[in-house]
Amino acid sequence: MAAIDEAFWVDLDAHILANRSKDLAAPSSGVFNLSPLINASAPSGAPPTSPRQVASDWTGVLDTITAAKSAADRQENRLREQAAAYEALIQELKLAQNKIKDLEVLANEVREQTEKKQHEIMAGAERLRQEIQAKADAQLQTAEDRIRAAELRASVAEDWLRRIEQASKNLLPGERRAAA
Incomplete structure (x- = not known):
């Protein structure tokens, strides 16, 4: 039922076109004539079919249309479900x-804070190094000053x-002076 052969539709179209001019020329009696449709569904050279067979063919067409509508509805539902799933995925993607x-x-922010903290630590370490260096330099200078002062005192x-030795030698009487 779902598949009506293509030959049926081709023959029906050809028969409608061929009989259209005849139907237009014929006087209208107000009664629908099924004989052109009956003959249109029959293959050429085949005996004419009965109106009951034509009605069953039209029922088949209606069944085909109903099946197509049902398939279209299912397809539309699938598309809606897919669209909803895609929309949900898009929302998840956006989130x-x-x-x-x-x-x-x-x-x-963490990188910037880390870099800032690193710079602070490096600056603090540099300040501490400079302070230690300054203290060491001051202590070294003090030690050098003390050494110089000690050397000067020792020299003096x-x-x-x-x-004193010369003065003490000068104080000795003349004979002892010569011996010393």
Whole structure:
């Protein structure tokens, strides 16, 4: 029933075209004549079919139309379901994209905070290094100053000791002076 052969439709179209001019020329009696339709469904050279067979052919056409309508409705329902599924997927995709954007913003903020903290730590370490270096330089300078002062005192002390020794030699009577 679902498949009516193509020859039927071709023969029907040809018969309608051929008989159209005859039907237009014939006087209208108000009664529908099924004989052109009956003969149209029969293959050429076949005996004419009865009106009951033509009615069953038209019933078959109605069955075909009903089946096509049912198939179209099923297809439309499938398309609606697919559209709903696609819409749900699109919404999920948009949510995922928004989450990704939010996570990218968060990652950027964390990266910026990390870089800022790293710069702060590096600056603090540099300040601490400079302070330690300054203290070490100051201590070294102090030690060098003390060494110089000690060397100067030692030099002055040696000079005084030589003078004292010379003065003490000068205080000795003349004969002992020559022996010393």
